[in-house]
Every structure is written in structure tokens, then in C-alpha cells.
Amino acid sequence: MLKENSGMLQAISEFNRSYLLLAQRALRQGDIKGGQLLGVSDETAVLISQLTEAQIENLSNRSNLLCEIRLSDPAHLMARI
Numbered sequence: 001m002l003k004e005n006s007g008m009l010q011a012i013s014e015f016n017r018s019y020l021l022l023a024q025r026a027l028r029q030g031d032i033k034g035g036q037l038l039g040v041s042d043e044t045a046v047l048i049s050q051l052t053e054a055q056i057e058n059l060s061n062r063s064n065l066l067c068e069i070r071l072s073d074p075a076h077l078m079a080r081i
Contacts, residue, residue, distance in 0.1 A: 013060050016061075016065065019067050020059060027048060038067070
């Protein structure tokens with residue numbers, strides 16, 4: 001069980017790191033405006049865009065996901081798949 005838990009924590013950390021790097025890149029390149037697409041405030045979006053590598057590493061090593069999937073209309077999403 002400890003091994004499974006460790007694997008899950010590592011997967012969460014890798015997901016968080018990937019999410020932060022992708023969000024940061026999109027914000028810096030202007031692919032998304034503010035935090036609307038990310039579901040965060042504009043102030044938080046600015047903070048994400050300014051994170052250092054060390055800060056991203058620190059934030060990534062948490063036991064919970066830094067983002068959530070929100071479906072405003074799940075039926076619409078399923079129709080597109």
C-alpha cells in the first residue's frame with residue numbers, strides 16, 4: 001500500500017508540474033488572456049506567469065491536484081467525442 005501511495009503522489013506531482021509549465025507558457029505567449037481559461041483570477045494568472053523553476057517544483061510537490069476539470073455542459077462535451 002505504501003508503494004501504491006508513493007506512486008500516486010509521484011503521479012500527482014508530475015501532473016502538477018506539467019500543468020503549471022503549460023499554464024505558464026500559455027500565459028507568457030498570450031495564448032490565453034488572464035486566468036479565465038484556467039479558472040483562476042487574473043491576479044493568480046499573473047503569479048503563475050512569474051513563477052520561477054524552483055517555485056514550480058515546490059508547488060508541484062503537493063499531495064493534491066492544483067487544477068480541477070470543470071464541465072459546464074457534460075452532454076455537449078460527450079457529443080463532441
